[in-house]
Each structure stands twice: as structure tokens, then as C-alpha cells.
Amino acid sequence: MIHSLLLLLVMAAVTLLTRALPFLLFDRPGELPDWISWLGRVLPPAIMALLVVYCLRNIDLLSASHGLPELLGVAAAALLHLWKGNTMLSIFGATVFYMLLIQGGLF
């Protein structure tokens, strides 16, 4: 019980450290260094692309469904968004579509 408590506290502390360290190291008063404001502009779209790949990392292209439901779901989200531009519609439309694909017995 004490060990479980300590274990969670250690995990909490390490997680907080990974989130706070950049601020502790580089968040100085005065004007931001150029390289930090540059990363603030260009890292987010790059990380967003990485997060998409991260979500799909366990797809096995050689397995039964070949990752088709996931790829169709991603295509649905992007196309719905380019077509209607409504964030909620794109996300929930694609999610319902994906659920129908994997629960409908097609794959």
C-alpha cells in the first residue's frame, strides 16, 4: 500500500518533470530567443503529423484487415473536414464510420 502510493507519486513527479523542464531551462524574462519562437511556430504542425502516425503505429498491414478500417477512418476525417470544415462533424463522423467498419463484421 505504501509502495503503491510511492510508485504513483514517483510516476507523477517524473511526468511533471518532462512537462516542466523546457520552461525551467528556457523560460527566461525578456525577449524570447529566435530559435525558441521559431520552434513555437514550426514544431506544432510537425508534432501533429507525428501524433497521427503514433496513433496508427500498431496497424499491421499484413494482418486480416490490413489496417484498412484505420486508413479509411483517417481519410474520412480529412475529407469530411476539407469538404464541410466543421470540426465536430469531421471527428464524430469519422469515429462513427470507423466503429461501423470494425463492429459491422466487414473486417
Add this chain to the structure above:
Amino acid sequence: MELKGLKAAFPHTLPVMAGYLALGTAYGILMDTIGMNALWTAFSSLTVFAGSAQMLSISLLETAAPLIQAALLTLVLNFRHLFYGLSLIGQYRETGWRKPYLIFGLTDETYAILTATPVPPGVLPGDFYFFVTLLNQSYWVAGSVLGTLIGSLITFSTQGVDFAMTALFVVLLTEQVKKKENRLPAGIGLAFSLVFLLLLGPDRFLIPSLAAITLCLLALGGKGKELSPP
């Protein structure tokens, strides 16, 4: 702090609500199966507040793993957060007393929303960031605690609900690449993560990809005229 920040933040967090309730429930059920009650789940979601680390904590708690092992695994798993903070230093300035909480609550999903969504007009940026972060954590706490309490009673199939997270990232990426200047960084992010995924496999590609992406973007920052800050 003004409550209209809450009203403005809420709609942007709905996809996260779906994803966190589903994933949180899955995590909460696992806590129940290793004999941890809802108080433990709530404690973990309130203090650790990192989905993948909490999933990992199930096996660590069950085997009473050494603390140093828990620390190292958490560090590897959450190393990506370093890069989130690095790109938010400018954006989180002027957020005052909210800043410690914003940093504590910086999950993948909160990062994605706050970097891709313009602050709605008439709302203080700090309030908007604060309520997006707070709402997202409340969904995670609610989902995980409910999962521990009544998860075993769920009979309809929620399989696939967590795809809302993937769809959220896809839609925010689509939104970002509508702007021309975001296309090269997004392409660099996509290319490096795919290459490292193929080379290193799903368990190891994340940190090398982030390091390579950051170095590549920093190198571009020195030269690229069309990309250089105004």
C-alpha cells in the same frame, strides 16, 4: 478569470471527452481487476494524469516494481512532453497563476488543441488554455473513476470510440496544413516519423523521430527564407 472562457473552451474539448471517457474507462476497469479501488484511480488520474504512463502503472503496481524502474519507464514514455513544452514557452507567457497548472496538465490532446486552435475572440488566452486543460483532465478523472466503479457493468460495445483521438489529430493537422507555411513542417514530421517507424518499430520510433524533426526544423530556421519568422 472569467467564465466565458469555459463556454468558449467547452466545444473544442468534445472530441477529447469522447476519447478520454472511453480510454479512461478502459484504464479504470484494469485498476479494478488488479484490486485497486476508485480512490486509487482518482488519485492516479489527479496526480500522474498521463494516459500511457497510467496504463503502464497497472503492471508496475501489480508486481510492486522497484521505484527506480517506474521512474525510468515513465521518463522514456513521457519524454515527448519535453518537445511540447519547448514549443509552448512563448504561447504560455502572460498566463499568470494558471501557468503551473497548464504545464502540469499538458497531455498530447491538450497540446494538439491549444497549438491548432486560435483563441476565440473576446476571451483571455490564459482562460481559454486553462479551461481546455481543466475540462480535459475532468473527463479523464471521470472516465477512469467510472471505469473502476461500474466498468464491469458496461454491456454495449464501445469498441472503436477511442478513434476519436486519432480523428482529432487528423482534423487538427488538416486545419494546420490549410496554411501554406505549415506544410513543410508537417511534411517533415510525417516523413521522419514514418521512416523511423519502419526502421525501429512501433515501440521505439517516437523519441528518435522527435529529435530528428526538431534538429531538422532548427537547421531550416537558419536558412529557409520563405520560412523565416516575419
